[in-house]
Amino acid sequence: MEKQEAEDDLRRSRSERHRLHITPAHPPGPLIDRVTNGWRGDVKTAANPPTGDDYEPGICDFEDEGSCPNVSRDLVRSRRFRRMMALVLLLLLVAYYAWQAYLRPRLQQEWNFKEGFLPGRVNGTYGIARAGDFDGTTIRDIHPDLLPGGVADHQGKRRLVFIGDIHGCRKELLHLLHSIDFDPTTDHLIATGDVISKGPNSPGVLDELIKVGAESVRGNHEDRLVEAAKTLLSTDLQAPSAATTSKGYAKDAALLKELKPRHMRYLHDMPLMLRIPALPLAKKRKGKHHIAEDIIVVHAGLVPHVPLDRQDPYFVMNMRSIDHKTHVPSALHETKTGNSKPWFDVWNWYQDRLDRGRSVGGFHVYSYAEWLEKQIQEDGWFGKLRGSVLSKALRKLNPQVAVYGHDSKMGLQVHRWSKGLDSGCVSGGRLTAMVLDARGETEVVQVGCKNYR
Amino acid sequence: MGSLRPRLATRDAPFEQVRESPTWSHQNADEDEPDKYFHESTFSEHYDGRFADRPLNYDERRSHLTALMQTYLSTMNDIGAETWIMHGSLLGWYWSRKILPWDSDIDVMVSEQSIHHLANYYNMTVHTFDLGSDSDDVESHSSSYLLEINPHYTNSTLDSVNKIDARWIDTATGLFIDITTLRRNTTAEALGIEDAMMMVKDKHHYNYDDIFPLRHSDFEGYPAKIPFAYAELLIEEYGEKALSDVYYQNHRFDPEKGEWVALRNPVDGVNLPASSSDEEETAASRPHAADRARPGLETPFGGRPLPPRLLKQRP
Missing domain, CATH: 3.60.21.10 (Metallo-dependent phosphatases)
Incomplete structure (x- = not known):
């Protein structure tokens, strides 16, 4: 690690010297001598995290055998993998279909039935009002x-x-x-x-x-x-x-x-x-x-x-x-x-x-007595026990x-x-x-x- | 010659002849259409300006409306006029056999025969009641009610300014009950329509079978008649939720008391709670205060409300 940093520093300082002193002067000689490849050093310092000491290949590096595109290509080429993928897709499709065609309507239906039984400020409680009279035996x-x-x-x-x-x-x-x-x-x-x-x-x-x-x-x-x-x-x-x-x-x-x-x-x-x-x-x-x-x-x-x-x-x-x-x-x-x-x-x-x-238990209650009874029963396991012993259910x-x-x-x-x-x-x-x-x-x-x- | 004759417009009874407490009439008769018979007050359409100079607060209004309803039912019962409750009052009946506390008016209907009978024999009659309390600490007082028939009641075609056929008016507060007549739809019958609906001049139409035969029940502690298919009428007018929703207009229906209670003191100008400094007013406007304090008179759940004030009609 230290060695590499030293090398890097050395290379960078050299390239800087080249840029500072050689480039403005335009000395004679083939152009190739003036190629510094300074960018390579820059890229290296940027690509390598300070903690990693070896060169890590990028996941999309085509030259590396374990890189993503290569592995994918191998996988796609393998028949077993293709079969498995097809199976997974099929399962997803089946699950989606089951949800859409069966489960969701069922849950919706169940909710449609249940909603009217649950107390809430939106729908009110039918059966609380005094309502009509009946002249005779109810x-x-x-x-x-x-x-x-x-x-x-x-x-x-x-x-x-x-x-x-x-x-x-x-x-x-x-x-x-x-x-x-x-x-x-x-x-x-x-x-x-x-x-x-x-x-x-x-x-x-x-x-x-x-x-x-x-x-x-x-x-x-x-x-x-x-x-x-x-x-x-x-x-x-x-x-x-x-x-x-x-x-x-x-x-x-x-x-x-x-x-x-x-x-x-x-x-x-x-x-x-x-x-x-x-x-x-x-x-x-x-x-x-x-x-x-x-x-x-x-x-x-x-x-x-x-x-x-x-x-x-x-x-x-x-x-x-x-x-x-x-x-x-x-x-x-x-x-x-x-x-x-x-x-x-x-x-x-x-x-x-x-x-x-x-x-x-969560359904409507129609009287204060019924509500009280429910409060007793819902008051923990002790309350439940006491409720079951002391109070008989008001409504069977x-x-x-x-x-x-x-x-x-x-x-x-x-x-x-x-x-x-x-x-x-x-x-x-x-x-x-x-x-x-x-x-x-x-x-x-x-x-x-x-x-x- | 005929064109020079001044136009004869029927008007409600002149202020000078019926005045009670207000020193001047709070009506704006000249601003209404010339043919309109009844004139509401300048400050609210729920008061008769000849008898009121201010709107009542929440508690006062409730107690006076209750007395208004009780005296009306009692009088119509004595006369034998066929009348039944409708609209907001019917909804109040459905929930608790009482006027809905936020309701600012009372709606009743009468049959055609009854309006003829009332017009022929009871127009401009004043009925005085002792609104005695059944406890000693509330001072009893009397109140007079005027039954005034709109002469346009004989006109059974739609009449936008004279929809109300009669009024039962509290001459102390100016509160009134609008009385409308359920009529045969003569226009439709003339056209030969087989299933002609009954109609009211306010454009409401009703099936005969939804109103008749009337059911016998009670309202505010007095015998009252109810349309046959009451539930159908209520759903038609107010929707399903009107029969199930226990929260409305800052009120909650208390299943234990079997009546609507205010969630908090209503705060708008009209609905200010009665000030407790006004000793007399408070006592009069809280008829049940004494009853509530008395032990052993608690209303059982869903049971009948506390007994109404004793009504005594003066001979």
Whole structure:
């Protein structure tokens, strides 16, 4: 090292002398003598770092065998390397394709479903507001004696029969009951609402339902009639309603005239939701034709994760879609925001999550008590332990199956966690029954209908 | 001859005949269109200039609007006029059965029959109420409300200066409720349109089935009627978020109380909180202060609000 520096210094001083003294003087002699090659010395000092004592070849030096271009050329020439490169490229391509075509949409979809459940200042919390009133029983539990495999049915002979929107189609109802060998002593009939209006014989349908001891949840048409009856039949001296000047009123009034007090009592008695506990004899297993969980019967739908007593009655009787960001339902299939999903898609995603035991800890809370309980549970492992011992979960979050009607445009919709039974009987579609036995097996039976519209 | 006759313009009741506290009328009737019947105050479109000389602050406005709503519902109930709440008031009903605290007006509708009935028998009637408090430490006082019908109500075509068919006016503060009539769309019916929508003179159109049959509920502690498809109307007017967003206009919805609370004291000129030095004003404008202090009267979560002030109509 010292030696080289000395050499360098020597050479540089020599070249400087040449430049200083020889060049301006222009002494005679061949030009070659005046070539100093001073640049070589300069380049060397610049190229060599002061720490390196040997000459290091640049990576792009073609004269050196280990330099980059040479190595690359050798590699490219080798078949093995080319094969490997092709494989790597292929893998990258596959990974990219998998991300684009499968993983990303899946993650996006998962997020689209999840977003509406997460609290945040952007989308708000549907289910916090006081919302509408319901004049009648909001939630009714089915009588225990009627439960297949329940206390009154150890042999498991009983059946539950769910029927979609009947809309006054008495003939079709009788035909359907006949085709499933309906026996009022062992079978319990549950209608999903909208048993009246539109069709030819609303009082006749109500009479049949009363005769076989059937239950029904309240549909939007029953709701309309029950509310109309208050104004039209009320005894207090009210000014004549504006309704008397309009056509829509005429339909309500005509039907009200047909109905007897026993019919009105039956309509008024219809609950908003009907709850059926898990069948004791049904074994839990997957499949969309098997029910072993709690069942909620409603007319139109439910917003998942919102407690039953906080559901807005209007939407329970009217919803068709849910805004996946705000979870505000709509009676329309598609709203202006473009965020609509069929309500049962969001419902099924949520029930699936509960079924798989995945956490819903970060999801919305709807009451101060619920929030407090969550704070206790999230307070470290000790808090968790204490929480699990001291406070019982306020809400038991078990998956539930929703049985509903209302959406004839979607038609029969049988999924694991939701059963849509309105197949448009009154407009010439079919009348659908879902028969549930004590072992949890379901069977869908349909009859054709005349078009009454 | 006819052209020389002075133009007959209907005007709201003259200041000299209805004056209460202000010494002069804070109206600018001459600046409005000649055919306009109701004239708002010079300082705000939410006050009647004949009865007000200043806008109220946040707390005063809330308590006076509440009383305004309660007395209106109570009176219409007694008369038997069909009326229901709409717009911002309907949104307030949806959230908490109360007026939204940031709302500066109240919107109600009446049926055609009802406006005829009110015009025929109740125009320019003054209804006096004892706004008694149910606790001893708040002094009770009375307040008078004027029901004034716009004579243009009979004109059911669109009328840009007379959209409001009637007003329920607080003669102490100048606050009022705009009453509009839901009418059959006679123009559309004449054209033979099958599914003619109902209309209001402010150009709003409604499906018959979205409004009727009216639902029975309560608002500010009094029986009130609600349009049948309330949720649909609210989404149509305010969007989905209006039913889910718990933060709005410096207010947060408190799920425990079941009502909207101010995040911090609103600071703009109109919304200054009541000054505590003004003893009488404060007591009157905070009707629930005494209730809140009383133990054992806490509102359960999602439960009904505290009982409203006792309303007594003077004979």
